[in-house]
Amino acid sequence: MRILLIEDDPLLGQGVQLNLQQRGYRVDWVEAGEPGVNAVFELQPELVILDLNLPDIDGLEVLRRIRREVELPVLILTARDAVNHRIEGLDNGADDYLVKPFDLDELEARLRALQRRAAGRSQAMLTYRDIRIDTQARQVFFLEELITLGRREYELLVYLLESAGRVLTRRQIEEQLYENDLESNALEVHVHNLRKKLGKELVKTVRGVGYFVES
Template sequence: MRILLIEDDPLLGQGIQLNLQQRGYRVDWVEAGEPGVSAVLDLRPDLLILDLNLPDIDGLEVLRRIRREVELPVLILTARDSISHRVEGLDNGADDYLVKPFDLDELEARIRALQRRAAGRSQALLTYRDISIDTQARQVTLQGELVSLGRREYDLLMYLLESAGRVLTRRQIEAQLYEDDLESNALEVHVHNLRKKFGKNLVKTVRGVGYFVES
Protein backbone atom coordinates (compact mmCIF):
# COMPACT_ATOMS: atom_id res chain seq x y z
CA MET A 1 0.00 0.00 0.00
CA ARG A 2 1.40 3.40 -1.01
CA ILE A 3 0.72 6.32 1.35
CA LEU A 4 1.40 10.01 0.76
CA LEU A 5 2.05 12.07 3.89
CA ILE A 6 1.72 15.87 3.75
CA GLU A 7 3.14 17.18 7.05
CA ASP A 8 5.32 20.24 7.66
CA ASP A 9 6.69 19.23 11.08
CA PRO A 10 10.01 17.52 10.24
CA LEU A 11 10.22 15.46 13.43
CA LEU A 12 6.63 14.24 13.19
CA GLY A 13 6.83 13.67 9.45
CA GLN A 14 10.01 11.64 9.71
CA GLY A 15 8.65 9.69 12.67
CA ILE A 16 5.43 8.75 10.85
CA GLN A 17 7.27 7.86 7.66
CA LEU A 18 9.84 5.62 9.36
CA ASN A 19 7.28 3.94 11.60
CA LEU A 20 4.88 3.12 8.78
CA GLN A 21 7.73 1.91 6.58
CA GLN A 22 8.78 -0.45 9.36
CA ARG A 23 5.21 -1.77 9.36
CA GLY A 24 5.40 -2.57 5.67
CA TYR A 25 3.88 0.51 4.02
CA ARG A 26 5.44 2.52 1.20
CA VAL A 27 5.41 6.15 2.36
CA ASP A 28 6.21 9.31 0.39
CA TRP A 29 6.47 12.50 2.45
CA VAL A 30 6.23 16.16 1.42
CA GLU A 31 6.27 19.18 3.72
CA ALA A 32 3.93 21.69 2.04
CA GLY A 33 0.57 21.92 0.32
CA GLU A 34 1.48 22.85 -3.25
CA PRO A 35 4.01 20.03 -3.72
CA GLY A 36 1.55 17.80 -1.92
CA VAL A 37 -1.15 18.40 -4.52
CA SER A 38 1.37 17.71 -7.28
CA ALA A 39 2.53 14.53 -5.54
CA VAL A 40 -1.03 13.21 -5.30
CA LEU A 41 -1.53 13.72 -9.04
CA ASP A 42 1.88 12.28 -9.97
CA LEU A 43 2.12 9.35 -7.56
CA ARG A 44 -1.56 8.36 -7.31
CA PRO A 45 -1.17 6.98 -3.77
CA ASP A 46 -3.64 4.56 -2.21
CA LEU A 47 -4.19 6.83 0.79
CA LEU A 48 -3.39 10.39 1.84
CA ILE A 49 -2.46 11.53 5.36
CA LEU A 50 -2.91 15.31 5.42
CA ASP A 51 -1.94 17.90 8.02
CA LEU A 52 -4.11 21.03 8.01
CA ASN A 53 -1.55 23.55 9.25
CA LEU A 54 0.78 23.84 6.27
CA PRO A 55 3.24 26.67 5.55
CA ASP A 56 2.00 27.67 2.09
CA ILE A 57 -1.70 26.89 1.69
CA ASP A 58 -4.28 25.62 4.16
CA GLY A 59 -4.77 21.88 4.31
CA LEU A 60 -8.48 22.24 3.57
CA GLU A 61 -7.61 23.98 0.31
CA VAL A 62 -5.28 21.08 -0.49
CA LEU A 63 -8.15 18.70 0.21
CA ARG A 64 -10.57 20.63 -2.02
CA ARG A 65 -8.11 20.65 -4.92
CA ILE A 66 -7.41 16.94 -4.57
CA ARG A 67 -11.10 16.07 -4.43
CA ARG A 68 -11.65 17.85 -7.76
CA GLU A 69 -9.08 15.60 -9.43
CA VAL A 70 -8.90 12.17 -7.73
CA GLU A 71 -10.79 9.90 -5.38
CA LEU A 72 -8.76 8.34 -2.56
CA PRO A 73 -9.10 7.88 1.22
CA VAL A 74 -7.95 10.97 3.15
CA LEU A 75 -7.01 10.96 6.83
CA ILE A 76 -6.57 14.39 8.39
CA LEU A 77 -3.96 14.97 11.10
CA THR A 78 -4.29 18.22 13.00
CA ALA A 79 -4.03 20.02 16.31
CA ARG A 80 -7.40 21.67 15.58
CA ASP A 81 -9.54 19.67 17.95
CA SER A 82 -12.82 21.59 18.04
CA ILE A 83 -15.99 19.96 16.76
CA SER A 84 -16.43 22.72 14.17
CA HIS A 85 -12.98 22.04 12.72
CA ARG A 86 -13.69 18.33 12.52
CA VAL A 87 -17.01 18.92 10.79
CA GLU A 88 -15.37 21.33 8.35
CA GLY A 89 -12.72 18.79 7.45
CA LEU A 90 -15.23 15.99 6.94
CA ASP A 91 -17.54 18.26 4.94
CA ASN A 92 -14.65 19.11 2.61
CA GLY A 93 -14.08 15.47 1.76
CA ALA A 94 -11.96 13.93 4.52
CA ASP A 95 -12.72 10.31 5.41
CA ASP A 96 -11.33 10.34 8.95
CA TYR A 97 -9.83 12.75 11.47
CA LEU A 98 -7.05 12.18 14.01
CA VAL A 99 -6.11 14.87 16.53
CA LYS A 100 -2.51 15.44 17.58
CA PRO A 101 -0.92 14.07 19.68
CA PHE A 102 -1.85 10.52 18.73
CA ASP A 103 -0.56 6.98 19.15
CA LEU A 104 1.05 5.39 16.11
CA ASP A 105 -0.85 2.15 16.69
CA GLU A 106 -4.09 4.11 16.44
CA LEU A 107 -2.87 5.78 13.26
CA GLU A 108 -2.21 2.38 11.69
CA ALA A 109 -5.63 1.13 12.83
CA ARG A 110 -7.27 4.12 11.11
CA ILE A 111 -5.28 3.39 7.95
CA ARG A 112 -6.42 -0.23 7.94
CA ALA A 113 -10.04 0.84 8.43
CA LEU A 114 -9.86 3.28 5.52
CA GLN A 115 -8.18 0.63 3.39
CA ARG A 116 -10.99 -1.83 4.11
CA ARG A 117 -13.62 0.79 3.39
CA ALA A 118 -11.98 1.78 0.11
CA ALA A 119 -11.80 -1.84 -0.98
CA GLY A 120 -15.45 -2.35 -0.15
CA ARG A 121 -14.52 -5.13 2.23
CA SER A 122 -17.03 -4.05 4.86
CA GLN A 123 -19.80 -5.15 2.49
CA ALA A 124 -18.05 -7.68 0.29
CA LEU A 125 -16.77 -11.23 0.22
CA LEU A 126 -13.12 -11.44 1.17
CA THR A 127 -11.25 -14.34 -0.40
CA TYR A 128 -7.77 -15.73 0.21
CA ARG A 129 -6.84 -18.82 -1.76
CA ASP A 130 -9.51 -21.38 -0.81
CA ILE A 131 -10.78 -19.37 2.17
CA SER A 132 -13.86 -17.15 1.75
CA ILE A 133 -15.13 -14.72 4.38
CA ASP A 134 -18.55 -13.08 4.46
CA THR A 135 -17.57 -10.03 6.51
CA GLN A 136 -21.16 -8.99 7.16
CA ALA A 137 -22.23 -12.37 8.53
CA ARG A 138 -18.75 -13.13 9.96
CA GLN A 139 -18.91 -16.55 8.31
CA VAL A 140 -15.82 -18.33 7.00
CA THR A 141 -15.68 -21.21 4.56
CA LEU A 142 -12.78 -23.41 3.46
CA GLN A 143 -13.27 -24.99 0.03
CA GLY A 144 -16.96 -24.23 0.38
CA GLU A 145 -17.33 -25.85 3.81
CA LEU A 146 -18.34 -23.69 6.76
CA VAL A 147 -15.63 -23.36 9.44
CA SER A 148 -16.67 -22.53 12.99
CA LEU A 149 -14.50 -19.83 14.56
CA GLY A 150 -14.56 -18.13 17.92
CA ARG A 151 -14.70 -14.32 17.99
CA ARG A 152 -11.00 -13.87 18.57
CA GLU A 153 -10.05 -16.56 16.08
CA TYR A 154 -12.11 -14.74 13.45
CA ASP A 155 -10.60 -11.35 14.34
CA LEU A 156 -7.07 -12.78 14.24
CA LEU A 157 -7.72 -14.42 10.86
CA MET A 158 -9.07 -11.16 9.42
CA TYR A 159 -6.13 -9.13 10.77
CA LEU A 160 -3.60 -11.56 9.31
CA LEU A 161 -5.30 -11.74 5.91
CA GLU A 162 -5.71 -7.98 5.65
CA SER A 163 -1.97 -7.67 6.39
CA ALA A 164 -0.94 -10.54 4.09
CA GLY A 165 2.76 -10.46 3.28
CA ARG A 166 3.60 -8.32 6.32
CA VAL A 167 4.95 -9.66 9.59
CA LEU A 168 2.82 -8.60 12.56
CA THR A 169 4.55 -8.46 15.90
CA ARG A 170 2.99 -9.99 18.99
CA ARG A 171 2.57 -6.49 20.41
CA GLN A 172 0.72 -5.28 17.31
CA ILE A 173 -1.64 -8.24 17.34
CA GLU A 174 -2.38 -8.01 21.04
CA ALA A 175 -2.99 -4.27 20.84
CA GLN A 176 -5.40 -4.77 17.94
CA LEU A 177 -7.35 -7.80 19.15
CA TYR A 178 -7.22 -8.28 22.89
CA GLU A 179 -8.34 -6.52 26.02
CA ASP A 180 -6.50 -6.29 29.32
CA ASP A 181 -7.54 -9.81 30.37
CA LEU A 182 -5.27 -11.46 27.80
CA GLU A 183 -3.75 -14.67 29.11
CA SER A 184 -0.05 -15.19 28.49
CA ASN A 185 -0.52 -17.98 25.93
CA ALA A 186 -3.81 -16.84 24.38
CA LEU A 187 -2.28 -15.70 21.09
CA GLU A 188 -0.38 -18.96 20.64
CA VAL A 189 -3.59 -20.91 21.29
CA HIS A 190 -5.52 -18.96 18.67
CA VAL A 191 -2.72 -19.35 16.11
CA HIS A 192 -2.67 -23.09 16.84
CA ASN A 193 -6.45 -23.28 16.33
CA LEU A 194 -6.25 -21.45 12.98
CA ARG A 195 -3.56 -23.83 11.78
CA LYS A 196 -5.65 -26.80 12.90
CA LYS A 197 -8.71 -25.54 11.02
CA PHE A 198 -7.06 -24.15 7.86
CA GLY A 199 -3.82 -26.10 7.59
CA LYS A 200 -0.50 -25.78 9.36
CA ASN A 201 1.02 -23.68 6.57
CA LEU A 202 -1.52 -20.83 6.72
CA VAL A 203 0.06 -18.86 9.55
CA LYS A 204 3.84 -18.52 9.38
CA THR A 205 6.02 -17.82 12.41
CA VAL A 206 9.00 -15.49 12.41
CA ARG A 207 10.76 -16.64 15.54
CA GLY A 208 11.18 -13.90 18.10
CA VAL A 209 9.20 -11.42 15.96
CA GLY A 210 5.63 -12.46 15.18
CA TYR A 211 3.32 -14.02 12.60
CA PHE A 212 2.23 -13.54 9.01
CA VAL A 213 0.39 -15.11 6.10
CA GLU A 214 1.88 -15.10 2.63
CA SER A 215 0.60 -12.54 0.15
Template sequence: MRILIVEDDSIIGDGLVMGLQMDEYAVDWVENLKTANAALATNNYDLMILDLGLPDGSGLDILRKLRREKSSLPVIILTAYDELSDKIKGLDAGADDYLVKPFDLDELRARVRALHRRALGRSTPVIEAGDIVMDPSKLAVTRDGENIKLGPREFAILRVLMENQGRIISKAQIEDKLYGWNMEIESNTIEVHMHGIRKKLGKDLIKTIRNVGYVIE
Protein backbone atom coordinates in the same frame (compact mmCIF):
# COMPACT_ATOMS: atom_id res chain seq x y z
CA MET B 1 -0.71 -0.18 -0.42
CA ARG B 2 1.13 3.08 -0.96
CA ILE B 3 0.52 5.99 1.40
CA LEU B 4 1.44 9.67 1.16
CA ILE B 5 2.06 11.52 4.44
CA VAL B 6 1.91 15.33 4.35
CA GLU B 7 3.25 16.49 7.73
CA ASP B 8 5.77 19.19 8.63
CA ASP B 9 6.59 17.94 12.15
CA SER B 10 9.68 15.73 11.81
CA ILE B 11 9.01 13.74 14.98
CA ILE B 12 5.44 12.93 13.98
CA GLY B 13 6.49 12.24 10.38
CA ASP B 14 9.19 9.81 11.43
CA GLY B 15 6.79 8.05 13.77
CA LEU B 16 4.13 7.71 11.10
CA VAL B 17 6.58 6.29 8.56
CA MET B 18 7.92 3.73 11.03
CA GLY B 19 4.47 2.76 12.28
CA LEU B 20 2.91 2.31 8.84
CA GLN B 21 5.91 0.41 7.51
CA MET B 22 5.24 -2.11 10.29
CA ASP B 23 2.12 -3.02 8.30
CA GLU B 24 4.21 -3.47 5.14
CA TYR B 25 2.91 -0.34 3.42
CA ALA B 26 5.01 1.74 1.06
CA VAL B 27 5.18 5.20 2.63
CA ASP B 28 6.28 8.54 1.13
CA TRP B 29 6.58 11.58 3.41
CA VAL B 30 6.59 15.24 2.38
CA GLU B 31 6.55 18.37 4.54
CA ASN B 32 4.73 21.02 2.49
CA LEU B 33 1.98 21.57 -0.07
CA LYS B 34 4.34 22.16 -3.01
CA THR B 35 6.06 18.80 -2.63
CA ALA B 36 2.75 17.08 -1.89
CA ASN B 37 1.27 18.35 -5.16
CA ALA B 38 4.33 17.11 -7.05
CA ALA B 39 4.10 13.69 -5.38
CA LEU B 40 0.41 13.34 -6.21
CA ALA B 41 1.07 14.32 -9.82
CA THR B 42 3.77 11.69 -10.35
CA ASN B 43 2.69 8.72 -8.19
CA ASN B 44 -0.40 6.60 -7.61
CA TYR B 45 -1.39 6.54 -3.95
CA ASP B 46 -4.00 4.47 -2.14
CA LEU B 47 -4.39 6.83 0.82
CA MET B 48 -3.16 10.19 2.12
CA ILE B 49 -2.58 11.34 5.70
CA LEU B 50 -2.79 15.13 5.66
CA ASP B 51 -1.83 17.76 8.23
CA LEU B 52 -3.78 21.02 8.02
CA GLY B 53 -1.20 23.46 9.34
CA LEU B 54 1.62 23.42 6.79
CA PRO B 55 4.40 26.01 6.26
CA ASP B 56 3.16 27.06 2.81
CA GLY B 57 -0.59 26.95 3.38
CA SER B 58 -3.50 24.89 4.64
CA GLY B 59 -3.87 21.19 3.95
CA LEU B 60 -7.48 22.00 3.09
CA ASP B 61 -6.23 23.59 -0.15
CA ILE B 62 -4.81 20.33 -1.50
CA LEU B 63 -7.85 18.40 -0.29
CA ARG B 64 -10.27 20.73 -2.06
CA LYS B 65 -8.12 20.53 -5.21
CA LEU B 66 -8.30 16.73 -5.17
CA ARG B 67 -12.07 16.73 -4.81
CA ARG B 68 -12.51 19.35 -7.57
CA GLU B 69 -10.55 16.97 -9.80
CA LYS B 70 -12.97 14.16 -8.82
CA SER B 71 -10.24 12.21 -7.07
CA SER B 72 -11.59 9.56 -4.69
CA LEU B 73 -8.26 9.16 -2.87
CA PRO B 74 -9.07 8.37 0.80
CA VAL B 75 -7.80 11.14 3.08
CA ILE B 76 -7.28 11.17 6.83
CA ILE B 77 -6.81 14.66 8.27
CA LEU B 78 -4.28 14.80 11.08
CA THR B 79 -4.08 18.10 12.90
CA ALA B 80 -3.53 19.84 16.21
CA TYR B 81 -6.75 21.79 15.76
CA ASP B 82 -9.37 20.42 18.14
CA GLU B 83 -12.21 22.88 17.59
CA LEU B 84 -15.40 21.32 16.27
CA SER B 85 -15.54 23.92 13.47
CA ASP B 86 -12.15 22.80 12.14
CA LYS B 87 -13.27 19.18 12.08
CA ILE B 88 -16.40 20.15 10.18
CA LYS B 89 -14.40 22.18 7.66
CA GLY B 90 -12.11 19.24 7.00
CA LEU B 91 -14.92 16.72 6.56
CA ASP B 92 -16.95 19.11 4.40
CA ALA B 93 -13.88 19.68 2.22
CA GLY B 94 -13.85 15.96 1.42
CA ALA B 95 -11.84 14.25 4.15
CA ASP B 96 -12.85 10.68 4.92
CA ASP B 97 -11.65 10.62 8.52
CA TYR B 98 -10.18 12.90 11.16
CA LEU B 99 -7.67 12.47 14.00
CA VAL B 100 -6.51 15.14 16.44
CA LYS B 101 -2.94 15.30 17.73
CA PRO B 102 -1.79 13.74 19.99
CA PHE B 103 -3.13 10.45 18.65
CA ASP B 104 -2.63 6.75 19.22
CA LEU B 105 -0.62 5.10 16.43
CA ASP B 106 -2.54 1.83 16.69
CA GLU B 107 -5.81 3.72 16.25
CA LEU B 108 -4.43 5.45 13.16
CA ARG B 109 -3.32 2.12 11.71
CA ALA B 110 -6.80 0.70 12.31
CA ARG B 111 -8.40 3.70 10.60
CA VAL B 112 -6.04 3.27 7.64
CA ARG B 113 -7.12 -0.36 7.29
CA ALA B 114 -10.79 0.58 7.54
CA LEU B 115 -10.55 3.29 4.89
CA HIS B 116 -8.63 1.00 2.57
CA ARG B 117 -11.31 -1.69 2.96
CA ARG B 118 -14.00 0.86 2.16
CA ALA B 119 -12.11 2.07 -0.93
CA LEU B 120 -11.90 -1.52 -2.17
CA GLY B 121 -15.60 -2.09 -1.52
CA ARG B 122 -14.89 -4.73 1.12
CA SER B 123 -16.83 -4.81 4.39
CA THR B 124 -15.10 -7.68 6.18
CA PRO B 125 -11.71 -7.26 7.89
CA VAL B 126 -10.32 -10.47 6.39
CA ILE B 127 -9.65 -11.33 2.74
CA GLU B 128 -10.43 -14.80 1.39
CA ALA B 129 -9.31 -16.71 -1.68
CA GLY B 130 -10.55 -20.28 -1.60
CA ASP B 131 -9.25 -21.89 1.59
CA ILE B 132 -6.76 -19.07 2.16
CA VAL B 133 -7.68 -16.36 4.67
CA MET B 134 -5.64 -13.19 5.25
CA ASP B 135 -6.05 -10.90 8.25
CA PRO B 136 -4.18 -7.63 7.51
CA SER B 137 -4.62 -6.37 11.08
CA LYS B 138 -2.58 -9.31 12.39
CA LEU B 139 -0.33 -9.76 9.34
CA ALA B 140 -1.57 -13.36 9.43
CA VAL B 141 -2.39 -15.92 6.73
CA THR B 142 -4.06 -19.29 7.18
CA ARG B 143 -4.75 -22.08 4.73
CA ASP B 144 -7.57 -24.44 5.63
CA GLY B 145 -7.26 -23.14 9.20
CA GLU B 146 -3.51 -23.74 9.45
CA ASN B 147 -1.21 -20.78 10.08
CA ILE B 148 1.20 -20.09 7.22
CA LYS B 149 4.33 -18.07 8.01
CA LEU B 150 5.13 -15.62 5.23
CA GLY B 151 7.99 -13.15 5.08
CA PRO B 152 7.06 -9.44 5.22
CA ARG B 153 7.42 -8.88 1.47
CA GLU B 154 5.70 -12.17 0.68
CA PHE B 155 2.76 -11.04 2.79
CA ALA B 156 2.64 -7.63 1.09
CA ILE B 157 2.70 -9.13 -2.41
CA LEU B 158 0.00 -11.65 -1.53
CA ARG B 159 -2.14 -8.86 -0.05
CA VAL B 160 -1.95 -6.87 -3.29
CA LEU B 161 -3.03 -9.88 -5.34
CA MET B 162 -5.79 -10.98 -2.93
CA GLU B 163 -7.18 -7.44 -2.85
CA ASN B 164 -7.37 -7.53 -6.65
CA GLN B 165 -8.69 -11.03 -7.28
CA GLY B 166 -9.61 -11.56 -10.91
CA ARG B 167 -7.40 -8.67 -12.08
CA ILE B 168 -4.00 -9.12 -13.66
CA ILE B 169 -1.44 -7.08 -11.71
CA SER B 170 1.85 -6.29 -13.42
CA LYS B 171 5.24 -6.57 -11.78
CA ALA B 172 5.57 -2.77 -11.98
CA GLN B 173 2.23 -2.29 -10.21
CA ILE B 174 3.28 -4.64 -7.41
CA GLU B 175 6.58 -2.78 -7.00
CA ASP B 176 4.71 0.53 -6.87
CA LYS B 177 2.55 -0.76 -4.00
CA LEU B 178 5.51 -2.14 -2.03
CA TYR B 179 8.32 0.37 -2.40
CA GLY B 180 8.41 4.07 -1.56
CA TRP B 181 10.99 6.67 -2.55
CA ASN B 182 14.66 5.91 -2.07
CA MET B 183 14.06 2.16 -1.77
CA GLU B 184 16.18 0.08 -4.11
CA ILE B 185 14.57 -2.84 -5.92
CA GLU B 186 16.62 -5.60 -7.49
CA SER B 187 15.39 -6.76 -10.88
CA ASN B 188 14.32 -10.22 -9.69
CA THR B 189 12.99 -9.31 -6.24
CA ILE B 190 9.31 -9.89 -7.06
CA GLU B 191 10.06 -13.22 -8.75
CA VAL B 192 12.03 -14.44 -5.72
CA HIS B 193 9.22 -13.55 -3.31
CA MET B 194 6.63 -15.04 -5.66
CA HIS B 195 8.55 -18.32 -5.59
CA GLY B 196 8.45 -18.25 -1.78
CA ILE B 197 4.69 -17.66 -1.72
CA ARG B 198 4.03 -20.52 -4.11
CA LYS B 199 6.27 -22.84 -2.14
CA LYS B 200 4.23 -22.17 1.02
CA LEU B 201 0.72 -21.84 -0.45
CA GLY B 202 0.85 -23.98 -3.57
CA LYS B 203 1.89 -23.22 -7.12
CA ASP B 204 -1.68 -23.04 -8.41
CA LEU B 205 -2.81 -20.09 -6.28
CA ILE B 206 -1.11 -17.36 -8.30
CA LYS B 207 -1.11 -17.65 -12.06
CA THR B 208 1.56 -16.00 -14.21
CA ILE B 209 0.26 -14.33 -17.36
CA ARG B 210 3.33 -14.31 -19.58
CA ASN B 211 4.69 -10.82 -20.28
CA VAL B 212 1.72 -9.26 -18.47
CA GLY B 213 1.67 -10.03 -14.75
CA TYR B 214 0.13 -12.15 -12.02
CA VAL B 215 -3.43 -12.97 -10.99
CA ILE B 216 -5.39 -14.84 -8.35
CA GLU B 217 -8.56 -15.98 -10.11
Protein backbone atom coordinates in the same frame (compact mmCIF):
# COMPACT_ATOMS: atom_id res chain seq x y z
CA MET C 1 -0.30 0.10 0.42
CA ARG C 2 1.30 3.30 -0.84
CA ILE C 3 0.61 6.30 1.40
CA LEU C 4 1.32 9.98 0.80
CA LEU C 5 2.03 11.91 4.03
CA ILE C 6 1.64 15.71 3.81
CA GLU C 7 3.07 17.05 7.08
CA ASP C 8 5.31 20.07 7.74
CA ASP C 9 6.61 19.04 11.17
CA PRO C 10 9.95 17.32 10.41
CA LEU C 11 10.08 15.27 13.61
CA LEU C 12 6.50 14.07 13.32
CA GLY C 13 6.76 13.47 9.59
CA GLN C 14 9.94 11.44 9.93
CA GLY C 15 8.51 9.48 12.86
CA VAL C 16 5.26 8.60 11.09
CA GLN C 17 7.06 7.69 7.87
CA LEU C 18 9.59 5.44 9.60
CA ASN C 19 7.01 3.76 11.82
CA LEU C 20 4.62 2.98 8.97
CA GLN C 21 7.45 1.75 6.77
CA GLN C 22 8.47 -0.64 9.53
CA ARG C 23 4.88 -1.92 9.54
CA GLY C 24 5.02 -2.72 5.83
CA TYR C 25 3.61 0.43 4.20
CA ARG C 26 5.27 2.46 1.48
CA VAL C 27 5.24 6.09 2.60
CA ASP C 28 6.14 9.16 0.54
CA TRP C 29 6.47 12.33 2.62
CA VAL C 30 6.22 15.98 1.53
CA GLU C 31 6.29 19.01 3.81
CA ALA C 32 3.96 21.52 2.13
CA GLY C 33 0.61 21.75 0.40
CA GLU C 34 1.55 22.59 -3.20
CA PRO C 35 4.06 19.73 -3.55
CA GLY C 36 1.51 17.56 -1.78
CA VAL C 37 -1.13 18.21 -4.43
CA ASN C 38 1.43 17.54 -7.16
CA ALA C 39 2.52 14.32 -5.47
CA VAL C 40 -1.06 13.01 -5.43
CA PHE C 41 -1.13 13.10 -9.22
CA GLU C 42 2.49 12.08 -9.82
CA LEU C 43 2.79 9.23 -7.30
CA GLN C 44 -0.86 8.05 -7.36
CA PRO C 45 -0.97 6.92 -3.71
CA GLU C 46 -3.78 4.76 -2.39
CA LEU C 47 -4.29 6.92 0.70
CA VAL C 48 -3.34 10.41 1.88
CA ILE C 49 -2.52 11.50 5.44
CA LEU C 50 -2.99 15.26 5.48
CA ASP C 51 -2.01 17.90 8.04
CA LEU C 52 -4.11 21.07 8.00
CA ASN C 53 -1.52 23.58 9.24
CA LEU C 54 0.81 23.72 6.25
CA PRO C 55 3.31 26.50 5.53
CA ASP C 56 2.10 27.49 2.05
CA ILE C 57 -1.61 26.74 1.63
CA ASP C 58 -4.19 25.55 4.12
CA GLY C 59 -4.73 21.80 4.33
CA LEU C 60 -8.43 22.20 3.59
CA GLU C 61 -7.54 23.83 0.26
CA VAL C 62 -5.25 20.88 -0.47
CA LEU C 63 -8.16 18.56 0.33
CA ARG C 64 -10.53 20.46 -1.97
CA ARG C 65 -8.02 20.33 -4.84
CA ILE C 66 -7.54 16.59 -4.36
CA ARG C 67 -11.28 15.98 -4.26
CA ARG C 68 -11.86 17.90 -7.48
CA GLU C 69 -9.67 15.44 -9.38
CA VAL C 70 -9.47 12.03 -7.66
CA GLU C 71 -11.28 9.75 -5.25
CA LEU C 72 -9.03 8.18 -2.65
CA PRO C 73 -9.16 7.92 1.15
CA VAL C 74 -7.90 11.02 2.99
CA LEU C 75 -7.13 11.00 6.71
CA ILE C 76 -6.72 14.41 8.32
CA LEU C 77 -4.02 14.52 10.99
CA THR C 78 -4.07 17.83 12.84
CA ALA C 79 -3.92 19.74 16.12
CA ARG C 80 -7.23 21.47 15.30
CA ASP C 81 -9.44 19.63 17.76
CA ALA C 82 -12.58 21.78 17.92
CA VAL C 83 -15.79 20.12 16.79
CA ASN C 84 -16.36 22.73 14.08
CA HIS C 85 -12.89 21.97 12.68
CA ARG C 86 -13.73 18.28 12.48
CA ILE C 87 -17.04 19.02 10.80
CA GLU C 88 -15.35 21.35 8.30
CA GLY C 89 -12.76 18.71 7.44
CA LEU C 90 -15.31 15.96 6.96
CA ASP C 91 -17.63 18.22 4.98
CA ASN C 92 -14.77 19.08 2.62
CA GLY C 93 -14.25 15.42 1.77
CA ALA C 94 -12.04 13.89 4.46
CA ASP C 95 -12.76 10.24 5.26
CA ASP C 96 -11.41 10.33 8.81
CA TYR C 97 -10.00 12.82 11.31
CA LEU C 98 -7.31 12.14 13.93
CA VAL C 99 -6.24 14.80 16.42
CA LYS C 100 -2.64 15.30 17.55
CA PRO C 101 -1.13 13.99 19.74
CA PHE C 102 -2.13 10.49 18.71
CA ASP C 103 -1.12 6.88 19.20
CA LEU C 104 0.60 5.23 16.24
CA ASP C 105 -1.34 2.01 16.78
CA GLU C 106 -4.59 3.97 16.47
CA LEU C 107 -3.30 5.66 13.32
CA GLU C 108 -2.55 2.29 11.74
CA ALA C 109 -5.95 0.93 12.81
CA ARG C 110 -7.64 3.86 11.09
CA LEU C 111 -5.53 3.30 7.97
CA ARG C 112 -6.58 -0.35 7.89
CA ALA C 113 -10.23 0.66 8.25
CA LEU C 114 -9.94 3.14 5.38
CA GLN C 115 -8.19 0.54 3.26
CA ARG C 116 -10.95 -2.00 3.92
CA ARG C 117 -13.62 0.58 3.12
CA ALA C 118 -11.88 1.50 -0.15
CA ALA C 119 -11.69 -2.18 -1.05
CA GLY C 120 -15.39 -2.65 -0.28
CA ARG C 121 -14.82 -4.60 2.95
CA SER C 122 -16.28 -3.58 6.30
CA GLN C 123 -14.53 -6.26 8.34
CA ALA C 124 -10.83 -6.90 8.90
CA MET C 125 -11.08 -10.03 6.78
CA LEU C 126 -10.08 -10.67 3.19
CA THR C 127 -11.41 -13.89 1.68
CA TYR C 128 -10.45 -15.49 -1.63
CA ARG C 129 -11.60 -19.04 -2.34
CA ASP C 130 -9.89 -21.24 0.28
CA ILE C 131 -7.74 -18.37 1.57
CA ARG C 132 -8.80 -16.20 4.50
CA ILE C 133 -6.71 -13.29 5.73
CA ASP C 134 -7.19 -11.47 9.01
CA THR C 135 -5.68 -8.14 7.93
CA GLN C 136 -5.65 -6.77 11.46
CA ALA C 137 -3.74 -9.70 12.94
CA ARG C 138 -1.87 -10.27 9.64
CA GLN C 139 -2.73 -13.97 9.78
CA VAL C 140 -3.31 -16.14 6.70
CA PHE C 141 -5.46 -19.28 6.73
CA PHE C 142 -5.57 -21.81 3.89
CA LEU C 143 -8.22 -24.51 4.14
CA GLU C 144 -8.70 -23.20 7.71
CA GLU C 145 -5.08 -23.96 8.60
CA LEU C 146 -2.85 -21.12 9.77
CA ILE C 147 -0.06 -20.55 7.24
CA THR C 148 3.21 -18.85 8.11
CA LEU C 149 4.27 -16.21 5.59
CA GLY C 150 7.21 -13.85 5.62
CA ARG C 151 6.43 -10.12 5.63
CA ARG C 152 7.11 -9.69 1.91
CA GLU C 153 5.12 -12.82 1.05
CA TYR C 154 2.18 -11.54 3.08
CA GLU C 155 2.25 -8.10 1.46
CA LEU C 156 2.51 -9.62 -2.02
CA LEU C 157 -0.40 -11.96 -1.33
CA VAL C 158 -2.68 -9.16 -0.11
CA TYR C 159 -1.74 -6.96 -3.05
CA LEU C 160 -2.48 -9.73 -5.55
CA LEU C 161 -5.79 -10.69 -3.94
CA GLU C 162 -7.00 -7.10 -3.68
CA SER C 163 -6.14 -6.74 -7.39
CA ALA C 164 -7.74 -10.07 -8.41
CA GLY C 165 -8.40 -10.26 -12.13
CA ARG C 166 -5.86 -7.54 -12.94
CA VAL C 167 -2.36 -8.24 -14.19
CA LEU C 168 0.25 -6.50 -12.06
CA THR C 169 3.50 -5.74 -13.80
CA ARG C 170 6.80 -6.45 -12.12
CA ARG C 171 7.42 -2.71 -11.91
CA GLN C 172 4.06 -2.08 -10.23
CA ILE C 173 4.77 -4.73 -7.62
CA GLU C 174 8.29 -3.50 -6.98
CA GLU C 175 7.14 0.12 -6.57
CA GLN C 176 4.19 -0.86 -4.38
CA LEU C 177 5.87 -3.33 -2.06
CA TYR C 178 9.60 -3.15 -2.34
CA GLU C 179 10.37 0.50 -3.12
CA ASN C 180 12.61 -0.91 -5.86
CA ASP C 181 14.85 -2.32 -3.12
CA LEU C 182 15.09 -6.04 -3.81
CA GLU C 183 17.47 -8.52 -5.29
CA SER C 184 16.99 -9.42 -8.93
CA ASN C 185 15.15 -12.71 -8.28
CA ALA C 186 13.48 -11.87 -4.95
CA LEU C 187 10.02 -11.41 -6.48
CA GLU C 188 10.20 -14.76 -8.23
CA VAL C 189 11.23 -16.40 -4.95
CA HIS C 190 8.25 -14.88 -3.13
CA VAL C 191 5.86 -15.97 -5.88
CA HIS C 192 7.33 -19.48 -5.72
CA ASN C 193 6.84 -19.59 -1.95
CA LEU C 194 3.21 -18.46 -2.23
CA ARG C 195 2.51 -21.21 -4.76
CA LYS C 196 4.22 -23.77 -2.53
CA LYS C 197 2.23 -22.75 0.56
CA LEU C 198 -1.13 -21.86 -1.01
CA GLY C 199 -1.36 -23.95 -4.18
CA LYS C 200 0.62 -23.87 -7.38
CA GLU C 201 -2.35 -22.55 -9.38
CA LEU C 202 -2.88 -19.48 -7.20
CA VAL C 203 -0.53 -17.00 -8.85
CA LYS C 204 -0.60 -16.88 -12.64
CA THR C 205 2.34 -15.66 -14.72
CA VAL C 206 1.98 -13.51 -17.81
CA ARG C 207 5.37 -14.05 -19.39
CA GLY C 208 7.31 -10.86 -19.87
CA VAL C 209 4.60 -8.80 -18.11
CA GLY C 210 3.87 -9.80 -14.52
CA TYR C 211 1.53 -11.79 -12.26
CA PHE C 212 -2.14 -12.02 -11.33
CA VAL C 213 -4.72 -14.12 -9.53
CA GLU C 214 -8.00 -14.93 -11.20
CA SER C 215 -11.05 -12.93 -10.16
